[in-house]
Amino acid sequence: xxxxxxGEHLYKKFKKQVVLDDVSITLNEGEIYGLIGxxxxxxxxxxxxxLGLEKADRGEVQLFEQKPTLNxxxxxxxxxxxxxxxTELSAYQNLDFFASIQGLRGKExxxxxxxxxxxxxLENDLKKSIDHYSGGMxxxxxxxxxxxxxPRLYLLDEPxxxxxxxxxxxxxxxxRYLRSKGATIIVTTHVMDEVTQCDRVGLLSxxxxxxxxxxxxxxxxxxxxxxxxxxxxxxxxxx
Amino acid sequence: MTNLLxxxxxIIRQILRDKRTLALLIIAPLVILTLVWYIFGAKTxxxxxxxxxxSSSDYLSAFKKSDYLRMSRLExxxxxxxxxxxxxxxxxxxxxxxxxxxxxxxNGIAMTKLQKSMTKVQKISINKLKNNLxxxxxxxxxxIAAQKQAMQKMTETLRTYAPGILTSLPxxxxxxxSNAPKAPQKVELNVSYLHGNDNLNTFDAFGPAMVGIFVFxxxxxxxxxxxxxxxxxxxxxxxxxxxxxxxxxxxGYMIGFGLFVIVQSLILTCYLVYVLHIYNVGNLIDVLIIVxxxxxxxxxxxxxxxxxxKNELQMFQFIPLVIVPQVxxxxxxxxxTLPRWVQLIGNLMPIHYSTEALRxxxxxxxxxxxxxxxxxxxxxxSLVFIVINILVxxxxxxxxx
Ligand SMILES: Nc1ncnc2c1ncn2[C@@H]1O[C@H](COP(=O)(O)OP(=O)(O)OP(=O)(O)O)[C@@H](O)[C@H]1O
Ligand SMILES: [Mg+2]
Numbered sequence: 001x002x003x004x005x006x007g008e009h010l011y012k013k014f015k016k017q018v019v020l021d022d023v024s025i026t027l028n029e030g031e032i033y034g035l036i037g038x039x040x041x042x043x044x045x046x047x048x049x050x051l052g053l054e055k056a057d058r059g060e061v062q063l064f065e066q067k068p069t070l071n072x073x074x075x076x077x078x079x080x081x082x083x084x085x086x087t088e089l090s091a092y093q094n095l096d097f098f099a100s101i102q103g104l105r106g107k108e109x110x111x112x113x114x115x116x117x118x119x120x121x122l123e124n125d126l127k128k129s130i131d132h133y134s135g136g137m138x139x140x141x142x143x144x145x146x147x148x149x150x151p152r153l154y155l156l157d158e159p160x161x162x163x164x165x166x167x168x169x170x171x172x173x174x175x176r177y178l179r180s181k182g183a184t185i186i187v188t189t190h191v192m193d194e195v196t197q198c199d200r201v202g203l204l205s206x207x208x209x210x211x212x213x214x215x216x217x218x219x220x221x222x223x224x225x226x227x228x229x230x231x232x233x234x235x236x237x238x239x
Numbered sequence: 240m241t242n243l244l245x246x247x248x249x250i251i252r253q254i255l256r257d258k259r260t261l262a263l264l265i266i267a268p269l270v271i272l273t274l275v276w277y278i279f280g281a282k283t284x285x286x287x288x289x290x291x292x293x294s295s296s297d298y299l300s301a302f303k304k305s306d307y308l309r310m311s312r313l314e315x316x317x318x319x320x321x322x323x324x325x326x327x328x329x330x331x332x333x334x335x336x337x338x339x340x341x342x343x344x345x346n347g348i349a350m351t352k353l354q355k356s357m358t359k360v361q362k363i364s365i366n367k368l369k370n371n372l373x374x375x376x377x378x379x380x381x382x383i384a385a386q387k388q389a390m391q392k393m394t395e396t397l398r399t400y401a402p403g404i405l406t407s408l409p410x411x412x413x414x415x416x417s418n419a420p421k422a423p424q425k426v427e428l429n430v431s432y433l434h435g436n437d438n439l440n441t442f443d444a445f446g447p448a449m450v451g452i453f454v455f456x457x458x459x460x461x462x463x464x465x466x467x468x469x470x471x472x473x474x475x476x477x478x479x480x481x482x483x484x485x486x487x488x489x490x491g492y493m494i495g496f497g498l499f500v501i502v503q504s505l506i507l508t509c510y511l512v513y514v515l516h517i518y519n520v521g522n523l524i525d526v527l528i529i530v531x532x533x534x535x536x537x538x539x540x541x542x543x544x545x546x547x548x549k550n551e552l553q554m555f556q557f558i559p560l561v562i563v564p565q566v567x568x569x570x571x572x573x574x575x576t577l578p579r580w581v582q583l584i585g586n587l588m589p590i591h592y593s594t595e596a597l598r599x600x601x602x603x604x605x606x607x608x609x610x611x612x613x614x615x616x617x618x619x620x621s622l623v624f625i626v627i628n629i630l631v632x633x634x635x636x637x638x639x640x
Contacts, residue, residue: 084472100245
């Protein structure tokens with residue numbers, strides 16, 4: 001078993017606020033890992049540290065079982081919580097650029113762009129400028145930009161926020177398809193019905209990873225019927 | 240390499256699709272330069288002047304009717320108070336000038352005109368003096384002539400009556416007009432110019448500095464904001480989470496913007512030289528090279544400063560800090576008399592060097608020897624900024640080596 005990404009004893013402080021306190025997380029190849037927790041619990045920070053966009057004050061990160069290198073980034077798809085697109089450009093030009101810097105060229109690039117826009121349902125809006133995109137369309141394009149180069153590891157920060165249930169369903173279908181091809185996905189989310197679709201979840205509360213495991217196992221262990229209740233139960237035992 | 244080109248390609252696309260930015264880059268400098276050209280390149284306005292107490296004055300001929308209104312004292316005082324005239328001259332000896340005085344520029348042009356008239360007044364009074372003197376001389380000459388006649392008569396009498404005495408007397412030369420006044424000397428100076436000519440107006444002198452300021456300003460704003468957006472929208476994070484190298488990001492910016500800078504500086508310089516007819520004896524290519532290098536330093540500096548800004552407003556707050564001092568210390572105004580430390584700050588400013596180089600090229604017509612040093616300094620600035628930029632990017636990508 002290989003570990004696409006592994007963080008050990010991560011500790012992060014912003015000024016005086018401790019945002020992550022001794023968080024260890026290891027992803028298994030070919031799983032969808034859901035990172036859940038209330039707003040401000042440190043989900044985004046954890047994802048950014050795993051990516052190397054932020055440096056942990058203590059602890060260590062490994063990508064594909066070695067210290068992160070630029071080359072490892074080739075196999076990595078990141079979607080930030082904000083859309084992070086070039087608003088002056090058209091959707092196609094955005095994807096074209098992100099595909100180019102990921103090393104895609106020529107025919108292969110075009111084919112990938114066509115395939116990925118179909119999966120997120122934007123194939124008819126490629127010529128439009130991002131300025132004229134709705135919020136949900138931007139979100140989908142942003143997701144497409146993270147997927148376009150078919151990486152082995154996906155780090156997606158709230159990929160489905162602001163999308164309608166139908167599209168959300170399709171996107172999760174896409175995630176499961178990617179997983180079937182051996183990709184590893186870590187998503188942060190607030191939506192509870194998405195949580196149950198994850199292979200494993202990690203519960204983050206005020207910088208502590210308070211519980212980790214398959215959703216079913218967690219609910220059984222705490223004798224509750226939803227992950228939210230696991231949170232509540234855990235909070236109670238801590239007090 | 241392909242990453243670099245993808246980066247540059249994207250920036251070119253971005254600017255091309257953003258018509259406003261494109262207009263700001265290309266058209267705005269032209270419009271502003273044209274305005275500046277009208278302001279500084281215009282003919283200096285004629286001062287409005289008047290004379291009083293002129294009727295009995297000998298100097299009136301120095302104050303031509305076309306240049307000086309004839310007024311009574313009361314009229315003149317009123318007109319001066321109403322700012323209808325800039326100054327009036329009281330011709331009652333000694334001549335006295337009353338200036339309106341509230342606008343230094345108008346004072347200046349009034350005084351220049353008045354000084355011209357005053358030299359004429361001086362000439363008149365010298366002539367008067369000379370006339371008086373020649374009158375005296377004439378009378379004396381007459382007296383001398385009379386004396387001479389008397390002498391002549393005496394000699395003749397002597398010759399007839401006592402010729403022996405004459406030989407011992409010195410022979411008096413027949414004096415002509417030896418003490419007649421010489422032709423008056425020309426008063427004006429003959430001036431020759433090492434560089435430029437007497438048609439060089441303020442705009443010609445400002446022009447080189449202006450080119451630098453506008454190119455710097457617009458590249459600084461647009462480059463800084465577009466890199467800032469890269470940070471604030473999170474696209475930079477996307478780049479950081481991709482295999483692109485730090486130097487490829489920065490140089491991609493340089494190349495992408497560089498293309499527009501070439502177009503911009505070509506249009507700008509051609510407009511200045513061929514449409515506004517700014518004084519230029521140098522090589523246009525040299526001008527373009529300097530403008531190009533300058534904009535590199537503007538772009539790299541703006542990218543660097545965008546690191547310290549959280550939003551567009553904060554980016555624009557750098558303009559008074561970075562641009563305005565450069566305008567004043569760039570050589571638009573003489574800085575030789577400023578304190579040493581101010582001059583030292585001036586030496587740290589890119590526009591200072593571009594102005595120096597462009598003046599050498601456009602007004603003094605020097606070749607590479609005249610701008611090589613300044614160009615090298617500008618390149619040095621750019622390289623330093625670029626290296627710092629790359630290091631800053633490296634710091635925001637702590638894990639990847
Ligand atoms: N750059 C930063 N400087 C200072 N504090 C920060 C910074 N980034 C995050 N924080 C703080 O760290 C804490 C965790 O932030 P983070 O963005 O990781 O939360 P999150 O779990 O992603 O929340 P959300 O669900 O709202 O996205 C917050 O309290 C936030 O204020
Ligand atoms: Mg977040």
